[in-house]
Structures are given as C-alpha cells and as structure tokens.
Amino acid sequence: MPSTSNPIALGIVGVGKIVRDQHLPALAGNDNYRLIAVASRHGKVDGIANFPSIEAMLEAVPTLEAVSLCMPPQARYTAARAALDAGKHVFLEKPPGATVSEVEDLRRLAVTKGVSLFASWHSRYAPAVEAARSFLASTQIHAASIVWKEDVRRWHPNQDWIWQAGGLGVFDPGINALSIATHIFPAMFITGATLEFPENRAAPIAAAIDFRTAQDLAVSADFDWRQTGPQSWDIFAETDRGQMALSGGGAKLVVDGHVVHQENEAEYPALYRRFAEIVRSGTSDVDLAPLQHVADAFMLGKRRTVEAFID
Template sequence: MSREPIPARISTSSKVLVERQFLVTVTEPVAIAIVGVGKIARDQHLPSIASNARFRLAATASRHGGVDGVENFETIDTLLSARSDVQAVALCQPPQVRFEAAAKAIRAGRHVLLEKPPGATIAEVETLVAMARSQGVSLFATWHSRFATGVEPTREWLKGKTVRRVAVTWKEDVRRWHPGQAWIWEPGGLGVFDPGINALSIVTAILPPVHVTRATLEFPEGRDAPIAAQLTFAGESGFSATADFDWRQTGPQTWDIEVETDEGRLVLSKGGAEMLVDGKAVLADSDQEYAGIYRRFAELIEAGESDIDLSPLVHVADAFMLGRRSVVEPFED
C-alpha cells in the first residue's frame, strides 16, 4: 500500500465529518487486526472481513481467546509492538475502554474502526478525531444499522415529502443479545441505549435534525444503566417524534421506525431490512450491515479519509442530561 500526500480538505455537515488526509493506493489487502474477540466480533466482524477481498485478518488481541490460525496477543500494546505489518485495527471492546486502545493505535499510525458506540463520551471521540487528523490515518465511527438494506431507499423516498409524525419502537431481549455482559450495566455501558442507538443512527440518517426535549429512563434497582427509555423529540420542521426502547422483550424482537408524511406512511422494519409503504412491502433483504461497514472502511483507507458522525451519541447524552430517572425492579442475567 502506497501513500501520497495531498492537500488537507475538511467537509462538514450537521451529521458527518469527513477529513481527507492522504490519497492511498491499495495494491494488496489491508492487514487488519481485531481487538476484543467477543460475540460481536465472531458473529459479524470475522465473517465480514473474510468475505471482503480488500482486507486480510492478520492478528487479534484478546484476553478471551483468539481465532484459529491467527496470531493472538494478550494486549493491544503487544500487538502494536510486535506486528508493524498490521495496518488497521477494528476495536470491538466495550466502549468504556475503547478510547485508550484507539489512541494507542492512532499514535502507532494504524487506521482505526470503532464499533458502536464510538466511545463512552463525546469529548473522547472528538479527541480521537484530532489525533487521527494529526497522524494522517483513517478513523471510522461505525453505525451498522445505517447499512441496513432499507435505510438509503427510505432516505430517498422521504426527499421532498413533509414529515408529520415519527414513532420509533425498538424492543429486544438483552439476555439473547448480550448474555452475561456486565459492562452494559456499568457507567458508560449505555444500557438499553446500546441497541437504542442503532435506531437513533437510522433516524439521524433519514430525517431532518431533531433534538431531545423529554426523556424517562428506567433503571433496574442496583444498576447504573437503564433497561428502558422513552424519548420525545422536536425539530425545526415541526413534526413530532417519539422513541420507545426496552430491553425486556422476549419472543419476537421489535425494531420499527414509522414515518407519517403528507404522501403516505412508511415503516422501516426489522432493523432497517424491510421497507413498507402504506402497508405494502417494497423492499426486504437479508442482513448485510457489517459487510457494508467494511466496504466503507476500505473506501476510507484508500481515499485517505475519516468518517465520524456523533449525532446518535449526542441524542443519548441529551437523554441522560434531560432524563427523569425511574427505579424499577431488579434485573439479573
């Protein structure tokens, strides 16, 4: 992989920060390492890397076991020290420890992919943005739900229409998706906003800007993160928007975004994989979210750009700032 400096260019919008640092010509697969080989890495990252010819899994760093046939290191420090050939890292640890790992990788000149949420705080991610700019590496704050099949067609369908009402219903079973993962109940773990932020990443991609005006957060007794949340939003466009997040749902899971407009009712269902207009399915497809993430990461590395959008995390931070706290019955995995 060769790298040719080009003039810096910063393109900003209300949602996405993209920074051009270098023009990179990829002549062979990018050697990438996964840091944190847990459930999400095994379920999504490993298959997506394996199916993308622009990447080669070169190493892992994990205290809980690596990948057969791939060198594993106990820490990211030993990985970065021993493997100068690793050009990029995908950070899949809990958000509370991600900043330190990302900072070390950036200082070592490696491109960095951040699992969602990109950090435990907004300020730490902004620090990483400045570091990546200084080091001339690509930083990608991923929002996997934005790569669901129906998200871009929904955004296109909504163009030119007047949005009147939005209702987000995002309910799932924490025991199914995060079994025994204590970090999600600790400060910085986000609780129900770990899945809820997926919905917010779609909302911020398809709708005009909104802001949180009211929130109720339900904390299980003895826990430091909420298990349910109800949010109300407002924006300059004047439409009403609500979000109902719950981590106690068993049986079928619910991941729906309903948008009423002056020209019909759209429902983005199954986490964005299915799109219905006035009750009729117009699009349905399988899960391709993480494949989309790695396609995008390859594009960023090749173009010498970074892609960081903090708007979903801003909504979560605002919900915690405005939220009325309610203590509910204890919850145990």
C-alpha cells in the same frame, strides 16, 4: 496508504460475540483485507498471531495498517489512541466511545496523524435504510416514532459491562435506532426523556424520549430491553405520501402496506467496504449525532427506579 491492489493488513482488538458473529465472517469474504493479528484478554482466533493487549500487538506486528476495536466502549479510547499514535487506521465498533468528548479527541488526533477514523454505525447500513431516506426526502413528514424493543437476555447474556456506567444499557441497541433516525430524518434535538433503571443496575433498561426538529416535527422513541417473543426494531412516519414503516432493524421498507424494499441483512460486509474506501481515500467518517443524543437523554432524562434485573 495501501493501494487498491494490496489488501489492508488488519488487526482486531477484543474477540467476543460480535467479532465471531459479524466481523470475522464479513472479513472472510472481503479481498480488501488480510487479517494478521488479534489482541484479546480472553478470546483467540486460530491461524494468526494472538496477543494479550493492543500494545503488545502494535509492538510485535509493525506491518499492521489498521485495527478494528471491538472491546466494550469504556475501554475503547485508550486503545484507539494507542493505535492512532502508532499511525494505524481505526475502525470503531458502535458506540464509538463512552463519551462524545473522547471521540472528538480521537477525530482530532486522526487528522494530526494523517490516518482514517471510522465510527461504524452498522444499522445505518441495513438494506432498506437508503430507500427510506430517499422516500422521506420526497415527502412532508407529519409525525414519526421509533419502537425499539428486544430481549436483553437473548442478545446480551451474562454481559455485565453493558449494565455498568458507560455501558449504555438499553441505549446499546437504542443507539442503532438513533443511527438510522439521524440519517433519514431532519436534524433532531431532545426535549424530554424518562429513563428506567433497575434498582440493582447502573444503566437503564428502558427509555422514552421525545424529540423535535427545527421544522417542529415531533419524533418519539420507545426503547425497552424487556421484550419477549418477537422483537421490535421499527421506525414509523406519517407523511403526505402515506404511512412509512421501516422494520426489521432497517431490512424492510413498507409504504401504505406495500413492500417497497426488502433484502437480507448484510451490514458488516458493507461496513468493511466503507472502511476500505476511507482508508484508501485518506478520509474519516465520524458522525457523532447518535452518541450525542444518548448523552442528551442522560442529561435531560428523568430517572425512574424499577424492579431489579436478574440475568
């Protein structure tokens, strides 16, 4: 295990938009890591070793201690298993896999190999999420709702994989909302859902979901990828201490119109700090609740066909 004074030798697999926008800037400001290699079929990073596959990278760079897997979820299991088999710590970009069962298998393998596995729910690390969690823990919640609507053309231009089976469709952003909700609300289960599929796509463009807790709290969620103009990433709760609004994807907490907490987004630096913690402590952090809710929505949801989506 790396010591606290030695940076973790890291490789990244899958060099796409999320890596360039988030992972590389976060790593550039973190002394816990030394990025020494990447593996990608299409992307490259200047100044370090580049490989066409994770297998080639693992064979050529035995000094790697950890890998961040940032390819689409449909291909992540095979890559994660290769890294774990090689004794590497693994950071899983969200969602951690295409199915619940494959991530469970990876969690068991990480224990067997004695390495760390991290399911990195980045929205859970938004700056006002912990403040919202603390506020709700001190209240009685009467009702709650999630409104997560954005423009797919803006955030996922020309990304065909996200519309394929296993790509999650609108649940790719929706799972961010679920990662926050499962952290700040009591444990929930789905009672019903309606999923809207474009007639030319294999993944939904919108979803309406009803949840309930063991305490009989009703929580509704409205996910939509057709939003234009301002984007909506909001979670609301009616409580005995007032109305809570967690907005901006978890960046701002307002209670009864008063700002309680607001900071600039810094999710990925926080994720990499957390990954370093679990690597150095020899533990794992793999919460499957958000992915389980997505699986349940597909299992219980009524399918509704809507007009074709043209990118």
